[in-house]
Amino acid sequence: MTEPAAVLDALNDDQRRAATYEGGPLLILAGAGTGKTGTLVARAAWLRGQGVQPSRILLLTFTRRAADDMLARAQPPDGSAAERIVGGTFHAIAHRVIRAHAEAFALPTEFTVLDPADTADVLDTLRDARGLVGTDSGRRTPRAATCAEIYSRCVSTGTALAGVLRAGYPWCVPFASQLAGLFSDFVGYKRRHGLVDFEDLLLLWRAALADVSAGPVLRGLFDAVLVDEYQDVNAVQADIVRLLRPDGTGLTCVGDDAQAIYAFRGADPEHLRALAATYPDLAVIRLSRNYRSRHAVLRLANAIRPQHDGLELALTAERGLGQPPLLVRCHDEATQGREICARVLTEYEAGARFCEQAVLVRAANHSDLLELELTARGIPYVKYGGLRFTEAAHVKDFLAAARIVANPADDLAWFRLLRLHEGVGPVLARRVIDTLQIAGPGAFGRWPDAEQVLPGRLAPAVAATVRQLERAAELPSTAERAAAILAALSDPLTARYADAAVRRADLERLADAAAGSPSLHDALVQLALDPPVSASDLAGRPRIDDDFLVISTMHSAKGLEWPVVHLPQLVDGAVPSDMALSTAAGLQEEQRLFYVAVTRARDRLYLYAPLRMHHHRRGADDRHSYAQLSRFLDATALAHCDLAEAAPPRPVLIPAAPLAASVDRDLASLWGSGLP
């Protein structure tokens, strides 16, 4: 552990003032790249120096990576419990609290945590009863995942259903009463089955903190609370922080309202702006000396940064002038793909390895064409964001089987596992589950009855899987159980997926990762709260000599930096996303997202704007449209950029139509042109 004094010596004046602030509640307004993490770590060290026990310091973050990062820097990894700072994501800490007092929350000790996909599955099974299927009087009903989003938005913003629908889902307004019914069914279902979703984790923690007898106990566990990325808290999380530190003593919040990009999951930078009203004695310390980016990059960043009264901030460069961002106009998306490849290679030859360069996109599919081009040219890349590993079908199958082994009463898991078998659809699966009376104890014991429900030709395969899972439940170690589950799924997976071998390799890694947990249940909670971003993520870091270009969504890039950053698709409809254009708030969030993307670059920043956009459509009618340069690149912003034109597409040397016609004539001659 580094001594507090040494940690403080490494700080600049503002950072040191923040780290050693002795008054009441403190807001550190930390711009991008201003050494926020180091300051927070130093503050934790200073608090220890002031005699605060590490175990009485709580550090709340939004990603586990951020939590691990800071904990690793703030304390030795092998200290005793009393020497360790308590840290994690809001959800992870909530889970810890609830699990420790499960009986007070009327939950089984090993309650199941529903991830958002599980939530959508539950809603899917419940929505028939509320007439939320198919097309209702010509209108398409919201999809299960959309219902889940709406539910989550209501809860995490504390807004009534009607308001959420009006603001964000106007096309669902006609279904308001069905949705209301669905949500109340959903809550009932969760309570009956001992299920807890992400929102519940926070709600239950907040309820405990607000409780007359439990509140003071939970509050009293900590002397200091440090909250990272405060601009990303939702209403419930803001309440939790307030309940943890009602008078603000020992509270430190770090954030930057210009980097708030999670409104879609209920976050609102107003909570950060409201801190001053909540705590009249709030001190605000700004960190504006930027140690990441060159001055030329920061000029653009400062030009596009949205400012708010009382929280203005402009970044000043500590790393020299550098080159201005380069805006490259491209004929179309394919040209853009070639152009990015070319510039990635130029940078590579100039000394920037692939892993020192990142392509940041607004939506995961914006890199589709680029990926084709990268593959064609043999440039290795890894992609972050977009589809998550745990959303792949085979991973869900494995997790369902694991959930059955951990808790045979999990009927949602049974539903998925049974349908994995050839010939078993929703109706048969439901019947089997009803026969097994899954909700009660001893479900496995009733299997012989359930087998009678299945047609003779299907029963043996399903029975084999179930027997193996039953035996897996009796194995002593997590590792053995995970292996047994994988073995049980072997046959059905092979039958279901053409690429079963690849998928099995994924699952072997998953099983290995799970083997490290004290119990199968712990492994499942871990996976729900902190899903691996990709299959490669599970295997640990790629080897040190491996060099991959990084493709990431702008959201997943938050908090990271690269020497060279490429930002494609800077046209209206992509950046900003057309999904966000209808509201002023949506557009502001897009602008903050663009700000986040720009401030990831250390040395060089490339902006790309295709002038012609391709729209994927099945069949022959692929369409193109002419694209407007992103509205974020107005005259002020462009004044800080250099401009370039991409190499034009190759001219057409031979007109294609006559060639095609001659090939068609040759083909026709093979079977004669006319039939008798």
Next chain:
DNA sequence: GGTAACTGGGTTTTT
């Protein structure tokens, strides 16, 4: 009656 195979329409971001 129930499942699989096909077809047509819609695609953001994630703890």
Next chain:
DNA sequence: CCCAGTTACC
């Protein structure tokens, strides 16, 4: 590419 509706098969 996923999802929902339709059709064709057991």
